[in-house]
Amino acid sequence: MSSRTEQQEQHGQGGQGGQQASSVTVLGLGPMGRALTTAFLEAGLRTTVWNRTPGRDKELVERGAISAPSPEAAVAASELTVVCVVNYDASDAVLRRAEVAKALKGRTVVNLTADAPDRSRSTADWAADHGVRYLDGAIMTPTDSIGTPDAVFLHSGPLELYREHQPVLDALGGTHTHLGEDPGRAASYEIALLDIFWTSMAGYAHALAVAKAEGITAKELAPFAQGIGAILPPIFEDYAAKLDAGDFSGDDNPITSAVSSMHHIVHTSEAHGIDASLMRAAEGMARRTVGRGHGADGFVRIAEILGDRG
């Protein structure tokens, strides 16, 4: 264990153990964990790694990573441990082991594992009970964005703790946004954003299948599909403003038009024997909103009806 460095003081680093602030531990060496480790190594940080399944660290060790024999040894090697495993069942299975919890006492965990917000909050409670300083985050961009300006990280938890570790987190590149003290907040944003992403991707996969059945190659559809992608962001912004303002006016685009369009898509898909359950679900959401008497309203009314549990 080395003594504190100037950098540590500069960031107001507290905690116990006296490791360099320019050191970090990464638990989990899946594709994302490896990308995080690589970015830390390239930033010149002393990086200790551990993975449940051995052997994943070979290439990283060749590039300068320190392979820890156990998770407790790994977390003891740095003030800051970044966790990125498959889900919170997996992160709990490592962090909540008695030896690991003991070694983490007074140290900081930044959990970048993806899961539901309630799991983030539960882990934050556990951390508080065990004297572990805890931040919860989300990575919104693919592995190849890590270490580049394209990476997008969301963070939540104590702002002061976030600021303390920001210099190390900045080594991961991209933009980092602290969204609030609620430890589940980064995961809440992640869930909502991935809801948009995966639904859109599923819609695209379905559209490619329908296009192919209609004799249109993916390459032929691509420029027009990109055109659809390009019109979404301004519509997203417009609808956000309308929803927050409670403006559900349909103007020239009532929900009934959307329902008609969705029905043609279901018909064409099923005429080709292609499963249309995704569009059927979308159509169902729209039809239920029409059934509640909002057929002349704009599409954004669907968001309000979905969230209305009365």
Add this chain to the structure above:
Amino acid sequence: MSSRTEQQEQHGQGGQGGQQASSVTVLGLGPMGRALTTAFLEAGLRTTVWNRTPGRDKELVERGAISAPSPEAAVAASELTVVCVVNYDASDAVLRRAEVAKALKGRTVVNLTADAPDRSRSTADWAADHGVRYLDGAIMTPTDSIGTPDAVFLHSGPLELYREHQPVLDALGGTHTHLGEDPGRAASYEIALLDIFWTSMAGYAHALAVAKAEGITAKELAPFAQGIGAILPPIFEDYAAKLDAGDFSGDDNPITSAVSSMHHIVHTSEAHGIDASLMRAAEGMARRTVGRGHGADGFVRIAEILGDRG
């Protein structure tokens, strides 16, 4: 009925009746039909209009449109009739009336009504049987884009006929693409593109509802939602190339990761009592692909499995 103009000759205009090429008839005065009429009027075309429900043409007549007393009188007033009604049941109900079919003989119909491709093909067959020259198109952008560079029109049917009427269609602004001689081709593209659009919009509406339940306003989510929208077009292009090439490699983003992410979204949505049928359908598509032994493949494998009816 006026005599032919130089412009008519220039465009190689055939047909009967001898109206000016710089004249057009619009059937259907819903929001889109009114926008089309306005663009034709602003381009200086002699524009005749008719709508099933009377009274919709008042403002257009004040701006110079000619109100026809019947659909047969309307189509007789121009070489080119543009149809934009709610669906093909509605366009059939007008076009296939004996008096209208008779008046259309030798003239051209451009049907911009949205529906399924099989309806376009059926109407093209009917037109051929009745000596009506027929083009079928789709409008991919909202009413407020009409007459501006943002408008996107897709066309299909005989290329020569399309070229003949292109100068009048160009009055609608935007970009016009002729996609092929199959009269259903514009509708096929439209179905595939609206599949992406409406699925994405439904996902966005759902995400807004989940975000709200998590205490996130639409405005707070908006910049990140726009970020998701911005990464879609390049992913669409990448996946199109992979699908056409039969490249289903998962690399660092296997379908199993998507399934895990989708599961967290369903869990969080339903924990708030918010219907998750849309994401459940997307998850089902992904899980069926995993179940077929493709869990390590990339997401684009889902498009192939959806289209595989074996």
